[in-house]
Amino acid sequence: MNWISRRGLGLSVALVLLALIVRPAQAQTKTTTALHERYSEALSLYFYKNTLRMMNQTENKEFDEIIEDIEKMKFLMIDKTKDTFESSDYQELTAGYKEESYEEIMTSRYEGKKFDIYLREKSGETKGMVVLANDSSSLYVLDILGKVELSKVTKLFTTIDNSAEIGKMIKAFTDDGDRRGRGSRHEN
Amino acid sequence: MKKVLVLVMWTVCVAGAYAQGEAVSKFFNKYQSDETFSQVTVSSKMFSLFTDMEMEDKEDQEVLEAISKLKGLKILAKDEARNSRELYKEATAALPAKEYEELMYVRDKDKDMKFYIRDDKGMINELVMISGGDSEFMLLTLYGEIDLKTISKIGRKMDVKGLENLEKMKDSKRN
Numbered sequence: 001m002n003w004i005s006r007r008g009l010g011l012s013v014a015l016v017l018l019a020l021i022v023r024p025a026q027a028q029t030k031t032t033t034a035l036h037e038r039y040s041e042a043l044s045l046y047f048y049k050n051t052l053r054m055m056n057q058t059e060n061k062e063f064d065e066i067i068e069d070i071e072k073m074k075f076l077m078i079d080k081t082k083d084t085f086e087s088s089d090y091q092e093l094t095a096g097y098k099e100e101s102y103e104e105i106m107t108s109r110y111e112g113k114k115f116d117i118y119l120r121e122k123s124g125e126t127k128g129m130v131v132l133a134n135d136s137s138s139l140y141v142l143d144i145l146g147k148v149e150l151s152k153v154t155k156l157f158t159t160i161d162n163s164a165e166i167g168k169m170i171k172a173f174t175d176d177g178d179r180r181g182r183g184s185r186h187e188n
Numbered sequence: 189m190k191k192v193l194v195l196v197m198w199t200v201c202v203a204g205a206y207a208q209g210e211a212v213s214k215f216f217n218k219y220q221s222d223e224t225f226s227q228v229t230v231s232s233k234m235f236s237l238f239t240d241m242e243m244e245d246k247e248d249q250e251v252l253e254a255i256s257k258l259k260g261l262k263i264l265a266k267d268e269a270r271n272s273r274e275l276y277k278e279a280t281a282a283l284p285a286k287e288y289e290e291l292m293y294v295r296d297k298d299k300d301m302k303f304y305i306r307d308d309k310g311m312i313n314e315l316v317m318i319s320g321g322d323s324e325f326m327l328l329t330l331y332g333e334i335d336l337k338t339i340s341k342i343g344r345k346m347d348v349k350g351l352e353n354l355e356k357m358k359d360s361k362r363n
Contacts, residue, residue: 105234110226119233126237 031096276320
């Protein structure tokens with residue numbers, strides 16, 4: 001192998017590595033990335049198809065169907081008792097998704113909790129979904145690359161919420177905030 | 189060019205026909221930002237996504253077809269509302285009689301419920317349900333191409349309380 005081909009090979013490897021690094025970064029919306037950068041202490045969890053499968057401890061067939069078309073998912077939780085997040089910030093956030101060609105397909109408000117779903121399509125195919133759950137104490141963002149059957153979005157949320165491991169992480173995250181005395185947390 | 193203009197005009201007319209009525213829209217806008225109200229908005233895109241689902245059951249398939257023709261759903265509701273009767277009166281009075289036809293009136297022990305339709309050339313393009321009781325109020329509007337025969341089934345599938353009352357209309361016709 002001569003020097004040029006070695007350099008070529010090195011370049012190719014570098015490009016492949018770069019592609020592997022860059023691809024997941026591109027998978028997430030710019031709006032969620034910017035939100036995470038602003039609230040860097042927020043709890044963030046990344047899931048790939050395999051990690052989602054691992055969550056399915058009971059080998060629930062329905063859950064397997066829910067995650068079937070998810071390529072990657074990011075879960076972000078902002079504790080509003082620790083960080084300031086005004087309603088104008090929420091409006092700014094939703095405007096950001098709209099700018100990224102996400103369409104608002106459902107909005108709801110019940111007992112002070114907002115639950116909104118955004119969808120991005122390309123050539124008639126769902127490419128991404130963003131689910132936001134917002135109340136006075138927390139903001140949850142579920143940024144999905146791929147799709148989830150709409151009737152099963154709440155089931156996905158419940159599974160994440162009920163996952164023992166994730167539950168521990170959320171508890172540790174909120175307890176940490178309490179220890180630092182940045183405010184008390186109100187459970188919903 | 190003329191063809192394009194005709195097509196654009198037709199599209200605008202059709203979109204207008206399937207839009208939510210102005211009177212209902214005004215009522216929603218008035219209370220939408222009031223946090224004491226619960227609200228749900230579902231777009232046509234969400235309805236169209238349901239059509240991708242495959243159903244084995246014939247009734248489910250019928251419901252899906254009916255759902256795919258809907259253009260939107262909006263719900264405005266208030267629980268534990270002291271002024272629920274006033275809200276009910278305000279909402280029913282807001283609907284212009286020449287535009288909305290009263291379809292059915294249900295009087296229950298603790299609440300009243302009225303159904304209205306808005307049609308264009310025999311095609312129903314909006315169904316409005318208003319209910320007001322001792323402490324609850326709800327305004328629901330469903331717009332698009334509406335088939336009353338399947339609407340109660342849609343209500344059942346989507347768990348929208350009140351729409352099952354439309355079954356009574358079928359029963360009364362039978363009697």
